[in-house]
Structure formats: structure tokens, C-alpha cells
Amino acid sequence: MKEAIKIGLLGSGTVGSGVVRVLRENMEEITARVGTRLVLAKVLVRDAKKPRPYLDGIELTTRVEDILEDEEISVVVEVMGGIHPAKEYMLRAMEAGKSVVTANKDVVAEFGHELFDMAEAHGVDFRFEASVGGGIPIILPLKQCLTANRISEVLGIVNGTTNYMLTKMSDEGMSYDAVLKEAQEKGYAEANPSADVDGLDAARKAAILASIAFNMRINLADVSVEGITKITPEDIAYAKNLGYVVKLLAIGKETEDGANVRVHPVFLPKEHPLASVNGVYNAIFVRGNAIGEAMFYGPGAGSLPTASAVVADIIDVSRDIVHHAFGRVNCTCYREKHLCPLEKTRSSYYVRLLVEDKPGVLGAIATAFGNADVSLQSVIQTQRDAEEHAEIVAITHTVPHANILAALGVLKALPVVSEVRNLIRVETDQIDRG
Known part of the structure; x- marks a missing residue:
């Protein structure tokens, strides 16, 4: 058994700082659960001279090679965000025999097949629980806890920004423009909010969820996408009068004509479990032929909730290292892709x-x-x-x-x-x- 498992962290922003905090605050319990000590050995930063009190005692580097070429580091955690160079760093890490944990929905949705193939080729783990739903456990439950089911449907409120906006429009009658401005002032929406309001963020998550739920590789290009920019207070009012709420949903359904994966606003019956999910919260509703219906609910973003999912993956990967059991829940896409037009x-x-x-x-x-x-x-x-x-x-x-x-x-x-x-x-x- 390894005396310690060394970890390299790529990125020290919102999620990265949360990962450091969770590892430090819960290290005693984490060590007991893994069976050996975890050590955060090195952190990739943009400026190694910038004061970062939460990283005291940890080696900082501006050279990714210092992590990727360090033979003592067994796990690389990517929380940089963006597609490039994050994708290339993860591939190089696995090629060097290191397991990878990421929160990067963009890379997983568009290049997951490359990462899974590399993980399999080099006998390492690739985990991405935090890529959908922040701190909500959904990836591993779909891969393990619900694997006895044939999943027919997965519906998700997976973008907190748009859910916040639609909630405010419903509760306070605000216009789209007014609520977007408020969301930007509160930091829920970016200065350029298109990834959220046009449905692209949710579409990436839909591709990930559908791939796992239906055991086939769904790409971002396979997802039909429509955002919330055309929703008006009048539509919200009509929905209320007719017994519905308006939500932006990521939807995956198995049909006789193939898998149907899309993101768009819907009129959702008020009695549906997802209808009461408001504000910046996320939730994923799953229907399986054995379990029936289940819903996973919680904070969909934020430093500590996302770090919770990242560190859980680190623990799981570390257990695999201890027990020499790699690849247990890597790629599960064994079915040929068949999409409904x-x-x-x-x-x-x-x-x-x-x-x-x-x-x-x-x-x-x-x-x-x-x-x-x-x-x-x-x-x-x-x-x-x-x-x-x-x-x-x-x-x-x-x-x-x-x-x-x-x-x-x-x-x-x-x-x-x-x-x-x-x-x-x-x-x-x-x-x-x-």
C-alpha cells in the first residue's frame, strides 16, 4: 500500500480553492475512508508570487510539466475551466499514467470519447462528477446505483442562472431584460450571458447525462438547443393560469425512434417534482423501469458544493489506486448511437x-x-x-x-x-x- 497518494491540482480559482479547503478540513475522515494519506503536492497557478494564504505549505508552479512529469503524483485534478489547454493537459496526464478528476463540462461534453479512450489505454481512472449539477451526486448514481435500471427519461434543471431568472419572472412579474440585469449584478450571470440564456451550458450537461443514462455517446452537436430569451411575463402569466410553471429543462428520452436529447423552455405541470425547484438550485429527475422515479436536488454551483463532488471523485480514484482496481466506472457507452430526428x-x-x-x-x-x-x-x-x-x-x-x-x-x-x-x-x- 502506498504511504501517501500525491495529487496535482491544475487551477486555484473558485473551485480549486474549495478543493483545497475541503481536503484540509476533512483530511482525517478522508484518510480513514481511503485507507492511506492524501497529499496535495503541487498546484498550477498563473502567478506563483501572488499571495494565496489558503495554499500555504503547498508547492506552487506556473509550469504544468512540473505536475505532469512528476512520477510521484498519481492523481491530477483539473479545475482550470475552458477547453484548451485543459483537454490537452488531461490527456497528457493520463498518458503519463495518472488518473484524472475534472469539473469541466465543456471538455467532457465535446471530447469525452478521447478522454475515456486514453484512460482505458493507460489503465487509469477518469472522473467528472462535478461537471453536472455542482455538488449534486448524479454521474456516479447513474453509473452505479441505478445501473440495474433501463433508464427511459432524464429531465434536469441544470443551469442556476436561468432558473433564477425564470423564478424571479414568475414570482415578481419581472421582464427578461430586468431580471437579466439583476442576475448580472448579483454575479449569477456573466457580462456575456449567452452560454446560460441561450441554453448552451445546459446542452453540454444534457449531452453528458444522456450519454450515461442511455449508454451511448451523445455529443453536444446531437442536442437540440433553445434558450429563454423569448420568454415574456405574458407567457409566465398564461402558464400560471393554465396550471404550469416555465422551466428551462435539459431533456433526454428514449423513444421508439431513438434517443431524443434537447434543451428548451417547457410548460411544466405544477405537480411535477421539478416545478418547485427555484432560484439557483438544480435538480435532476430520472425515470427507470425498476426504481420508477427519483430526483436529485441541491446547489448546482459554488466553490464548496462543486469541491464536494471533486473531492469525492478524488477519494474514489484514490481507493482504486490503493486496491489496484482501475476503470470500474470509466466509459459505459456500449450502445450504438441512434438518435430521434x-x-x-x-x-x-x-x-x-x-x-x-x-x-x-x-x-x-x-x-x-x-x-x-x-x-x-x-x-x-x-x-x-x-x-x-x-x-x-x-x-x-x-x-x-x-x-x-x-x-x-x-x-x-x-x-x-x-x-x-x-x-x-x-x-x-x-x-x-x-
Whole structure:
């Protein structure tokens, strides 16, 4: 047994500082759980002369080679963020026989196959629990605890920024622009918020979750993505009146036509477990044929919650080193990828139209939907405005996406339709209450 397992840390920012703190504060328990002592040997920083009290006693370096070429370091922890050079550093670490732990969703979503192949080729571990859901345990549960199941569905609120924004819009009636400004002032949203509000951050996490849930390699390019930029207070109000809340969901479903992986806003029934997940919190809902339904909930970001997941991976990797049991839960993508085309995906839809307020309009709209084989579940018409227009809100039954697109094409061409104001999917799956 090794007298100690030495760790190299790439990055000392928000997550890196949390990793150092968790290792130091919980070292006695961690040592007992691993069966040997863990030593944070070196940390890669941009400026080794910058005062960092939390790194006192630890060797700092600006040269990644000092970690990657150190034969005594067995585990490399990447918390730098970004794709390059993080990806290259992780590949080089594994090529040198070192196990790798990362929180980097960008690299895992786009280049996971390269990292898994390298880990397998060199007999080391590759762990990434913190890449989805911050401190929420979801990767290992899907790989181990739920592995007896055939997972049919995974739904996730996996972006705290957009969930915070939609919560504020719902609770306080704020506009998109106003709530985005507030989120930026509070530090929840970046100056350039596109990764969050356009759904790209959630899409990367959707690709990771779906790959594990369905045991096939889902790439970022396989995910259909739509953000929240078109959501208005009016949409939020209609959702409330109809018994829904609006959430941005990462969705993975197994269908007869293949795996269906997407990110977009949905009208979610108020009784759904995810409907009550508010603010910056994250949650992932899983449906399996044995367990039924399960939900994982908690903080989706932050220094210590994310560090909790990173250090848990460090502990797991270190146990594998102690027991010489590498690769137990590395790549689990053994199935050939078969994706459902977007046009074949099925959903119920909320459609909001601005129309002329005169006789025959409802009939013309109903005919347009009917000609596209879209049946309507309900229709609401609001009072007319000063320009003699009215809003019509329709909720459809479940139809293929191609049908709703065909209906919209006809509606936009109708002289009585001034504008198609929004189209949002409605989540209609029934929840088993036991």
C-alpha cells in the first residue's frame, strides 16, 4: 500500500480553492475512508508570487510539466475551466499514467470519447462528477446505483442562472431584460450571458447525462438547443393560469425512434417534482423501469458544493489506486448511437398568437391546425386591444414536431394572424404518485 497518494491540482480559482479547503478540513475522515494519506503536492497557478494564504505549505508552479512529469503524483485534478489547454493537459496526464478528476463540462461534453479512450489505454481512472449539477451526486448514481435500471427519461434543471431568472419572472412579474440585469449584478450571470440564456451550458450537461443514462455517446452537436430569451411575463402569466410553471429543462428520452436529447423552455405541470425547484438550485429527475422515479436536488454551483463532488471523485480514484482496481466506472457507452430526428420528437405545445379581433378568426385558426393534423386541447382568447387585435393561446395535444411546424407555417400566412408570438413545449408525462 502506498504511504501517501500525491495529487496535482491544475487551477486555484473558485473551485480549486474549495478543493483545497475541503481536503484540509476533512483530511482525517478522508484518510480513514481511503485507507492511506492524501497529499496535495503541487498546484498550477498563473502567478506563483501572488499571495494565496489558503495554499500555504503547498508547492506552487506556473509550469504544468512540473505536475505532469512528476512520477510521484498519481492523481491530477483539473479545475482550470475552458477547453484548451485543459483537454490537452488531461490527456497528457493520463498518458503519463495518472488518473484524472475534472469539473469541466465543456471538455467532457465535446471530447469525452478521447478522454475515456486514453484512460482505458493507460489503465487509469477518469472522473467528472462535478461537471453536472455542482455538488449534486448524479454521474456516479447513474453509473452505479441505478445501473440495474433501463433508464427511459432524464429531465434536469441544470443551469442556476436561468432558473433564477425564470423564478424571479414568475414570482415578481419581472421582464427578461430586468431580471437579466439583476442576475448580472448579483454575479449569477456573466457580462456575456449567452452560454446560460441561450441554453448552451445546459446542452453540454444534457449531452453528458444522456450519454450515461442511455449508454451511448451523445455529443453536444446531437442536442437540440433553445434558450429563454423569448420568454415574456405574458407567457409566465398564461402558464400560471393554465396550471404550469416555465422551466428551462435539459431533456433526454428514449423513444421508439431513438434517443431524443434537447434543451428548451417547457410548460411544466405544477405537480411535477421539478416545478418547485427555484432560484439557483438544480435538480435532476430520472425515470427507470425498476426504481420508477427519483430526483436529485441541491446547489448546482459554488466553490464548496462543486469541491464536494471533486473531492469525492478524488477519494474514489484514490481507493482504486490503493486496491489496484482501475476503470470500474470509466466509459459505459456500449450502445450504438441512434438518435430521434427532431421532426419526429413528440410534444404538446403552447402557441400564442396575435390576431385580428373579428368573426371567423377562431375558425380559420382551428382549420389551420387541423389541416396540419394538430388537435387542440384548449383555446383561450383575450380581450381585444386598442388596435382591434386579440391574443389567442392554444394548447395542443401531443403531436410530432413536424406537424406543429407545418401548422405554424400556415398560421403565419393567414391574413388574420398578425404575429406568432411564442411556441413553447408542454411537458405532459404523468408522474407516478405511488
